[in-house]
Amino acid sequence: MEEIKNIELRPRIAEALKDAKFDTVSDVMHRSDNELSKKLKLSSKDVKELVQCMAQEIIKTRPLLFPFTNALKMLNSGEQRMLTTGDAIIDKILGGGIMSCGITEIVGESAAGKTQLCLQLCLTVQLSKKLGGLEGGTVYVSTEGNVQILIKRTQQMIHSFKQRHDFLKDVNLSDEIKYITVPDLDTQYQVLHLQLPILLSRNKIRLVIIDSIAANFRVVYSSSDLSILRKRSKDLCKLGTKLKEISDQFRLPIICVNQVSDLFSKYDIREFIGNKDDNFWEYDYYQRQFLVGKGSKIPALGLLWSNMINSRIMLSRADRTLIGMEDNCQRTITLMMAPYAPRQWGEFYIDIEGIHGKVN
Ligand SMILES: Nc1ncnc2c1ncn2[C@@H]1O[C@H](COP(=O)(O)OP(=O)(O)OP(=O)(O)O)[C@@H](O)[C@H]1O
Structure with missing residues (x-):
């Protein structure tokens, strides 16, 4: 983080910072105005000026974190807003497809x-923008260690995908999917912080998938000890921030697959959603699901993670019934929030x- 001594400030403010041993911009920005006023013994007017100077400094030195844009700029840039799922009905349910930025x-x-x-x-991400793609490849980060199964299934899908898109018949679609396995949280950290940014800067990658985001967290942070829960929250926050940073910097969507937890009482819903008034839709959805005893499940990783994502798609399935060889279970897809x-x-x-x- 930027050092304060390089920033031009009013002498009395600079002196107060020096006396209080505040060396970096983050020493200031991680504190409330009241706290700053007390610690630095400055008036609220000086504190306001100090915070403004620090904010300007962050914008100046980290322009990538603040790619300010407005609706007109977005419209004129012709940037693709949605990534198609390859199915018109599902695209319609999802409001056009998957958002082409954010999580x-x-x-x-x-x-x-x-x-x-x-x-x-x-x-579909490899399709041209005209067809709803983003003209690039994918990095598929898997926590499950089942890459061979994924590759086999992808080959199966590619076969029929090429039949629908004849012009792709000579393109090697599987070459554009890079699989990385992350068996534990440490490897996941290394991959997301070091390997992924390099891969993204050297290849034309337009989509990152993490399948699943909860798996490694659930293994490491299974205890309900308060200090461990605090560490878990901190790590989740860091992970969400890193993913947002990557999405902003490389202008691509990040998809995080998440698992579900069982809902044991309706109070679990309040704990998960937080304030009912802030998110009435989700509260209402889980409340109904719980009351009818159907799919009484909520996304894993809790409220903190829910606040880190931009949109949530929920898939569910009724109990499986096999008719002959055919899997006939009823599946629903819900755009929960976007x-x-x-x-x-x-x-x-x-x-x-x-x-x-x-079709209904
Ligand atoms: N080749 C196939 N043909 C038809 N259906 C298939 C095929 N492959 C998978 N499926 C269906 O997809 C389902 C599995 O879906 P998927 O692997 O996406 O589950 P998931 O939600 O990722 O589960 P998990 O969290 O356990 O990984 C199977 O139950 C099966 O019905």
């Missing part, structure tokens, strides 16, 4: 179809080609 969470119970949706996006569309849902199914929406 989108895909959450659901085991075998709900999260990985299938992600693999499909690995293919800055660009209201909550909506629909049914979908999975077949050899990938995932498809059902």
Whole structure:
């Protein structure tokens, strides 16, 4: 973080900072105005001036963190806003597809179809912008260690994808998907902080998928000890901030697959959602699910993580019924929250080609 001694300040403010041994911009910016006023023995007017100077310094020295934009600039830039899922019905349910920036969470119970949706996006992202793609490859960070299964399933999808998009028949779509396995939290940290930024700066990658974000956290932070919970929150915060930074810097969407936790009482919902009035939609959804005893599950990692993501897509499935060889379970996809569309849902199914929406 920037050192204060290099910043031009009024002498009495500079003197107060020196006396209080405040050396960096973060020493100031991590404190409230009241705290600064007390510690530095400065008037509230001086504190306001100091905070403004520090904020200016951050904007000046870290322009990538503040890529200010407005609606007109976005419109004129012609930047693709949505990444298609490859299925018109699902795109419609999701308000156009997956947001082409920020963090989108895909959450659901085991075998709900999260990985299938992600693999499909690995293919659609390679399409031209005209067709709803982002013209680039994918980095697929997997915590499950099942890369061979992913590759095999992707090959299956590619086969039918090429039949639908004849012009891709000579393109090697699997070359544009780079799989990385992260078996533990330490490796995950190394990959996201060191390896991923290098990969993104050297290749034309337009999508990052982390499948799943909860797996390693659940293993390391399984205790309910308060100090461990605090550390978990801190690490989750760091992870969310890093992902946002990467998404902003490389202008690409990051998809985080998340698991679910069981809901044991309706008070769990309040604990998960926080203030009901702040997020009435989600509160209402889980409350109803709980009351009808259906899908009484909430996304893992709690409220803190919920505040780090930009949109949330929930996949769910009813109990599996096999008719002959056909998997006939009812699946639903719900856009739980997004800055660009209201909550909506629909049914979908999975077949050899990938995932498809059902016409009602
Ligand atoms: N080739 C295929 N043809 C038809 N359906 C398939 C095919 N491959 C997978 N599926 C369906 O996809 C489901 C698994 O989906 P997926 O692997 O995306 O689950 P998930 O939500 O990622 O689960 P987990 O959290 O356990 O990894 C299976 O139950 C199966 O019904």
